[in-house]
Every structure is written in structure tokens, then in C-alpha cells.
Amino acid sequence: MTPLDFRNTNSLWCSVLVETLVRSGVTQAVISPGSRSTPLTMAFARHPQIEAIPVLDERSAGFFALGLAKQQGRPTVLVCTSGTAGANYFPAVIEAQESGVPLIVITADRPPEMRDCSSGQTIDQQKLFGGHVNWQHEFAVPEPRIELLRYLRQTMLQAFDRALGPAAGPVHLNAPFRDPLPPIEDKTADELKAQDWEAFFAMPVVPPVVTHPVVLIPVAARGLIIAGPAQPTDPQRWSEAVWTLAKHHGWPVLADALNPLRTHASAEATLVTTYDAILRSSALAKKLKPEFVVCIENWPTSKVLREWLAELNVPTMLLTASEQNHDPLHGRTWHFRHGIEEVSMSTAQTFPDAGAEAYEAAWRQAEAETRGLIDVALVDDAAFEGSVAWKLSRHLPAETPLFIANSMPVRDAEYFWAASDRRVRVLVNRGANGIDGTLSTALGIAHGNKPAVLFTGDLALLHDTNGFLSAQHLRGSLTIVLINNNGGGIFDHLPVAKFDPPFEKYWATPQDVDFAKLCAAYGVSHTLVRDGEHFVGSISKLPDSGVSVLEVVTDRKRDAAFRKKLFAEIAAALK
Numbered sequence: 001m002t003p004l005d006f007r008n009t010n011s012l013w014c015s016v017l018v019e020t021l022v023r024s025g026v027t028q029a030v031i032s033p034g035s036r037s038t039p040l041t042m043a044f045a046r047h048p049q050i051e052a053i054p055v056l057d058e059r060s061a062g063f064f065a066l067g068l069a070k071q072q073g074r075p076t077v078l079v080c081t082s083g084t085a086g087a088n089y090f091p092a093v094i095e096a097q098e099s100g101v102p103l104i105v106i107t108a109d110r111p112p113e114m115r116d117c118s119s120g121q122t123i124d125q126q127k128l129f130g131g132h133v134n135w136q137h138e139f140a141v142p143e144p145r146i147e148l149l150r151y152l153r154q155t156m157l158q159a160f161d162r163a164l165g166p167a168a169g170p171v172h173l174n175a176p177f178r179d180p181l182p183p184i185e186d187k188t189a190d191e192l193k194a195q196d197w198e199a200f201f202a203m204p205v206v207p208p209v210v211t212h213p214v215v216l217i218p219v220a221a222r223g224l225i226i227a228g229p230a231q232p233t234d235p236q237r238w239s240e241a242v243w244t245l246a247k248h249h250g251w252p253v254l255a256d257a258l259n260p261l262r263t264h265a266s267a268e269a270t271l272v273t274t275y276d277a278i279l280r281s282s283a284l285a286k287k288l289k290p291e292f293v294v295c296i297e298n299w300p301t302s303k304v305l306r307e308w309l310a311e312l313n314v315p316t317m318l319l320t321a322s323e324q325n326h327d328p329l330h331g332r333t334w335h336f337r338h339g340i341e342e343v344s345m346s347t348a349q350t351f352p353d354a355g356a357e358a359y360e361a362a363w364r365q366a367e368a369e370t371r372g373l374i375d376v377a378l379v380d381d382a383a384f385e386g387s388v389a390w391k392l393s394r395h396l397p398a399e400t401p402l403f404i405a406n407s408m409p410v411r412d413a414e415y416f417w418a419a420s421d422r423r424v425r426v427l428v429n430r431g432a433n434g435i436d437g438t439l440s441t442a443l444g445i446a447h448g449n450k451p452a453v454l455f456t457g458d459l460a461l462l463h464d465t466n467g468f469l470s471a472q473h474l475r476g477s478l479t480i481v482l483i484n485n486n487g488g489g490i491f492d493h494l495p496v497a498k499f500d501p502p503f504e505k506y507w508a509t510p511q512d513v514d515f516a517k518l519c520a521a522y523g524v525s526h527t528l529v530r531d532g533e534h535f536v537g538s539i540s541k542l543p544d545s546g547v548s549v550l551e552v553v554t555d556r557k558r559d560a561a562f563r564k565k566l567f568a569e570i571a572a573a574l575k
Helices: 009-024 038-046 058-072 083-099 146-164 197-201 235-249 282-287 303-312 356-380 386-395 408-416 438-446 458-462 465-473 489-493 503-508 515-522 532-540 556-573
Strands: 028-031 051-054 076-080 103-109 135-138 170-176 223-227 253-255 292-296 316-319 333-336 401-404 425-428 452-457 477-484 525-528 546-553
Touching: 009 038, 009 146, 009 197, 028 038, 028 058, 038 051, 038 076, 038 103, 051 465, 058 076, 058 083, 058 103, 058 425, 058 438, 058 465, 076 083, 083 103, 083 170, 103 146, 135 146, 146 170, 146 197, 223 235, 235 253, 356 386, 356 408, 356 556, 386 408, 386 452, 386 477, 386 532, 386 556, 401 408, 401 438, 408 452, 408 489, 438 452, 438 458, 438 465, 438 477, 452 458, 458 477, 465 515, 465 546, 477 532, 489 503, 489 556, 515 525, 515 546, 532 546
Parallel strands: 028 051, 028 076, 076 103, 103 170, 135 170, 223 253, 223 292, 292 316, 316 333, 401 425, 401 452, 452 477, 477 546, 525 546
Antiparallel strands: none
């Protein structure tokens, strides 16, 4: 095992803390600079099995850690000093809680005698994140006693377990330290050197208990499976489980672009990607009414789909392992608290209902017609920003990690992303649906990964330009596909867009930034995309290292009008 650090009490305490995490499976820690966190930083930086990554800005650090945890499906550690530093982690902590991402946040603190007395850089850090964590705990002040080190070990084991579940999320550990903070030798921990540390860290191995509950789904001729945003650690297994369910019942699957199904398409089941456009046709919306709905993980982003389902109010089964309520429609919903990978089909129902074939065929025909109309429109109008999502779906290298920013990129992906078996891994921060930390999360997803892509608008990127400071630590590559429409394009689709002024100044908020100069300031490669052919060539083969920006300049007003016109024409054409 790694030698513990006996130079002083804080050094020993933190080396036990880190060794416990390493033995639990932690491999990475994102560390923000500061003084009070010195014992923690030294311990993480010293351990050979920990990759300790320094990130200056705490908000960026939080989202960088979030991206790492999303990529790997295991807890990443965040470390910061006392005072307001931890408060800057709050947006990332909220996103981790809402989207089920495991984080272990350790905020260093002053000891109790230095609180509430105007000592520097000291705030009340207990329960700093309120109800937005799975668990929180304040450590005892370190002492060189074996019983307290056992307490520390067990607390870290509990923190690791609570971060993973049963519903994954962040945990917060507040860690007070007295001086000396650096590893200055004071001999206070020497007497513990003779302890049998291998036995101290040895824990009994308990084999996992795996159960596969049977899904008892009613026989229905008009059944519908709807898969919303989901980012499983094993996309292939998750997709196969959904396709098994679909084939078992003979039901079509409506799949959001923010889950693996559109990039793990099945030739043996009906996949519907254009439901938002289909359901804008009142005739088809009525014709395609289901008798029963199975929703997997979450409802898709589409407002059109959600409104259709809310109006129908048909019996619904929600399959999700999350303990949270994922049904904002408040319908006739039964929550089945298991992930789709954990269930097996009922052997008592081996054949679809006789009427299911006709219902599935109706959806398949509608999908084919609508997809054809969309593809023709996007080929004919390559300048439309929605065609960027369409081209990404068709030309990204297989198995590319792709992080999609919120607002218009997420919606254009849902509208236009074409189905394939390219196994692109789509990731997104859809817990709180904000634009906080977009660049930093993408960098965390790209770190140590295959060449990755961020698909973002200009405002989301500008909101996190401090993320570029982390580019120097990136192992791998990140290509940023930047839609520069000089403002918040999503707001042009809202009723408030008609009220200008003050719409442009307070909602669209154009920034007029020269992205070539911004990239130069951070030493990041920048390319202004000339046309569609240039863009396809640029994304078909991604660089092996570094951060680069592909800027696609579009017309926000023109594109908003084009979307509305395209959907209206499709709705009129569908019967």
C-alpha cells in the first residue's frame, strides 16, 4: 500500500482519507488552490493512484469534476479552501443532484474556535449546499488517535457509498484543520507508525446481490415506449434492454436525442425520432393516440410531446431507478423504481397483441415521411443552424463523446438528430437545464477520453470562458462546435420576442464577441467554418489532442422563422 504520511497530524489524517478513497475506487480529484485545504491538496497530489487536477476557478472546477464523473460513472473528488470557495461549487452540486452524478465535495474549514469571531476567510460552511446533496457531514478536528482514524475511514466509506446511491449524487464533507497546514514535522503522529495499516484498511468483500424484477406490462394493441434523457454508464446494454422491451411487445419507441437509442438504433424495432414534428399534425396526433405508455427515465425535452401526453392522460408506467419524481406531467403514472437494465421481460407474454402491428406500422410510416421531409429541407438549406445537429448525427466518427449545451443545441438535436448505429455517446447537463459550466463539463468529459465534441451556442460558451484555463491540463482533445448567432436563440421562439424593445437587450442579450481573438487569448485553435462541406470535413476526423473551436456563424432571427415555417409545412403535409 502507499506509505502514509506521519509528518504531522493533518498529514496522517489526510493520507488516511485519500487511501480510503483510492481503495474504494476513486482515481481523480479536482483541486482549487487555497491555504486551508493544504493538507488535503498535499495528500491527493502525493498519492500515485490519484490524478490530481488543479483548476483555478471553483465554478469551472465543479463542472470539470462533474464531466469526469459523467464520463466514468464513479465519484470524482472536489477539494477547495475555506470561505466563499465552496459556494462557487453550488451550481455544479445542484446539477449533480438533479442529474444523478456522483461527486464527493470536500471543503476545508477553520476549526470551531476560529469561527464567529471575524477570522479571515471564514463563513458558516455546515450544510452549505442545503438539501442539494445526498448526504453531508462535518469531520472532527484531526487528532492522532487510532479510534478517530477509524471514524475517518468509515466516514469516507459512507461518503463513497452515499455518492453512488441508491440514487447517485453529490455528498459534502466539511473538513476543519488547525495549524500547521503544511507537512511540517512535529512527531505527533509517530506513535502510530507501528499500527498494522494493511489490516486497518482491509474490509470484508460482500458479493453483490443482483435481482432482475419482472416487468408486468399490460397487453395493449396501442402501446408506446418513450425514452427521455438518460446517460447510462453502459449505453450499449441500456439500449439493448430498451429494444428487448420494444420487440417483446411490438411497440414503437419515441427516443429523445439525449439518450443512447438514436446512436444505437435497432433494425428489429421501430425508432421514432421526429415525434415533435409528427405531433404538430392534429390529424396524426389523434390517429396515433396510445392506450398505454411506458416512459423510460424521463420525458423527452419536446414541449409538443409533453402537451400531447398530458392531454391524453393515458395509463403510464415510469421506469427509473431514481427516487426522485420524474413525472412533471402528473398523469396516471405508476413509478416502477428500477432501471431498464435491471428488469427482465415476463415470459408469460411472449407475443405482441394482434393489433400492435398496425399501430407500430402507423408510427413507422409517419417517421419515414417526416424524416424524408426534414432531410430534404436541411440539404437544401445548409445555412440553417439546425442543420449543424443533423450533420453531426451523420458525420461524427463512431463512438465520439458528444456534450450538448442547453437551450437551442439541445432542442435542435431533438428535432433533427438522425438515427444510426454510430454509437456516439451523447451527454448533457439536463438536471437543472442551465448553461452553467458548459465548457468545463465538456473538458471533464474529454479528459483522458476519445476525441470529444462540445456542441454549444455562443452564450453558453461565454458564460464559462474560465473553463479555457483548464485546457492546459487536458489529456485528449475537445472540438467545440460553436453556433454563433449573437444571442440567445431560444428566446426568439418565446412570446416575449414580440416585445422589442426591450427583447434584444434583456432576453437575446447579444454580446458581439470576436471569438477568434478570445481563442487567441487562451491559446486555443479557432476556425471560421466557410460552408457545409467545410464543416463536414472538419468533424469527420477529429484531432488527437488540444482544444479547438469551429465557429459556425448563423442568423438567429432568420433561423427562428425557418424552424416555424418548416414545422408548419410538415404538419400540413402529414395526413
